[in-house]
Amino acid sequence: MKKFHFSYLTLLCIATGVIFTRCSKTVDDPVYEPYPETSLDQTAGNWKTYVLTSGSQFSLPAPEAPTSSAYLAEVEDLKRVAATLTDEQKEAAQFWGGNGVLRWHEIAREFAAQYNVPPNYNADGTYPWPDPANPTVYPRFPFCNPPYASRAFALLSVAQYDALVAAWNLKFQHNRKSPAHYDNAVVQLIPENDLPSWPSEDAVVAAASREILKFLFPGEKALIDEKSAEHKNSRLWAGANVQSDLDAGDSLGRKVAERIIAYAKTDRMGQANNQAGYQALKDAATGRGYTDLWVSQDIPARPPMLPYFGNVKPWNFTDSVKVAIRPAAPPRAGSPEFESALDELRDLAKNRTSEQWRIASFWADGVGSYTPPGHWNRTACELIYEKTLNEIRSARVLALMSTAVQDAGIVCWDTKYYYLLPRPTQVDRNVTTSTGIPNFPAYTSGHSTFSAAAAEVLGYLFPDHAAEMDALAKEASNSRIYGCIHYRFDCEVGLESGKKVGSYAVERGKNDGAE
């Protein structure tokens, strides 16, 4: 004998329906829209370059005049393309039409996150090494750890910047503007400006970025080539460049990237993973009187991460300056200062507040993330977008900051492998952590050094945000204490060290011709 209690059932279904609509899964990413050029920077072709001898190191054959039949034919091609644009092409025109420099840094951050995972151990307890000659074979090359990422963003930024300085030099030599200036029938889908469009700054950035990223992420060549082609084509679809603008830009960008890659091959990164030389570092530390040296907390013990990254060539100062600014020795294990720092962590491990946990997680930037250099790269890109900087100023911001961040990594790694200070959990197993312990020694904190260097440079470039950048750097530094993977002195000295490193880039910025 059944009776349906219909009203109850209806209520149930309605309630479920309401809850269902609130359980929506769409997640929103921030959107970056195109903006007009805010300044032309006619003298940017004279700005100081990093690797090129100057903005005029490379030249190109002069472009055809806008009255020439070759140019007019190109403009007709452009109009034909405009008449048959698909929705995808229009979207691409908007996507790339704002700031191509920022888009390539987005791509670099995504690769950084995708490649930031350490290899798994073999059955016999050894670890396999990524092989650049076989980048798609497990373990994939590269393992994009923080030092590798810092160098990747620096090389990308320097290549873009030097290439844009060269492009700006040529732009104002020949002054050939965008096709819409010469033909009213050309309608640009993105904001117009008076910047000479030959050679195309977008093609320059696409080519330079493409070659550098293929060098850094050799397993992603097909995708990178695809993005580069889309970037360049988007300029045709947007009606902003003719083909010869793009061809000239591509040729220039590629030539500049080749110079930066040649530099990169001599910057001693090739010897950063000198595992055979690690014993010498241990012997040197022992010789200085250190008894309890760092030991890997991975199980099985993993070889130290890039023990000779501290020997890589810095951008903004010499090797001897690097040695001169190396932080002094940390407190000795067992000393009152050391024990008090360890007591702070013992207490945090037991009584961490949820706010401290939040800060530790927010700044962790560990495995599967774009790393701390990537976090600051994102911050810089957001500031660039807020201030609507043109491409060459964007590249300058990123070059000044990224070279400082890589220099910070070099100074920090030099320090870590000089003192080989063990991590807190190695000294006291009861210090449980809220985040993974990276596979390198404690003193000084990488987060603190990277962050202080970035904040110093960004504070100089964006003075109205200087206090905010300092506060972020301090929080990033504290996050490692809250996570219980660094002593307070690792972080305080790291901040001082990073600020010093940043000041060299600031000095360069004051004298590179942009002010």
Add this chain to the structure above:
Amino acid sequence: MRNKLLCTLLLLSATCSLLTAQSPTDALMMPQHQICILGQYASGTWDEYWEGTNKRSNSNLGTFNATNTMLMANYGITDRLNVMAGLPYIRTKSDSYLKGQQGLQDLSAWLKYRPLALSAGPGEVRGFVTGGASVPVSRYVNDLLPLSIGLRCPTASLRAVFNYTFHFGLYATAQAGHTWRGRTTIDRDSYLYNYQLYYTDEVPVPNVFDASARIGFIKPRFQTEFWIERNACVTGDDIRYNDGPFPTNKMEATVAGWFGKVFVTNQWAFHASVSKVLAGRNAGLATTWAAGTTYFFTVGE
């Protein structure tokens, strides 16, 4: 009622990250005005897990264990309509240096309705519909899987149960259900999902489909049952090679177990269960045992 616990157990068995509450899956109802209060302790352990579809162990994690101390109440509004609520306290630990987590997890409530109860041959056929919802009771850490006590998202569920019970006690039950899970927020503001980078702290948590089959024997003072259950996320990504789990993962598990219950007085019952994960994806190969007690009483007329 006690099968709700089994679901929690199975969630524990799968891995603690499926520790969002599920609605009851059994074929029992409380008569009108009767209440039962249930307390249970469960413990699930694994040292192997599926990283995607690849089964492995991880010496950095060692052996993982989660315990669930649960309190539940069930009230008969009418003979055909019950309301239930439950709140678990979960504690996790491992051999890793990462801090084990503990805390009150999600508060769940369900309405269970029996539209169908018919004599059919030598027994009875019964049909049930259960709708439920759950909310996290605190802002517990959700991004330290597998040590997190839950995913910290709201859920809503709907399920149907069919049961045939012979008069002499043998029975079979089949049920299927769907759980909608909302978004959760994490403390960082970027993450990889489906191998793409997202610049936000909001994370989509996949919905879950589950189905189970049970065979048992029930008498007024005692019950024994064997069951097998399959639960699977409808969407989601795999744990990347040698990376950690994340709330977006497509978790799947096939679990089998035994349950037994005995009444020592008219009002007190004790129960125990044991289960093991047979197959899975982005889940722990867990063995779980549980024991608990239930007290029944009547209110009002």
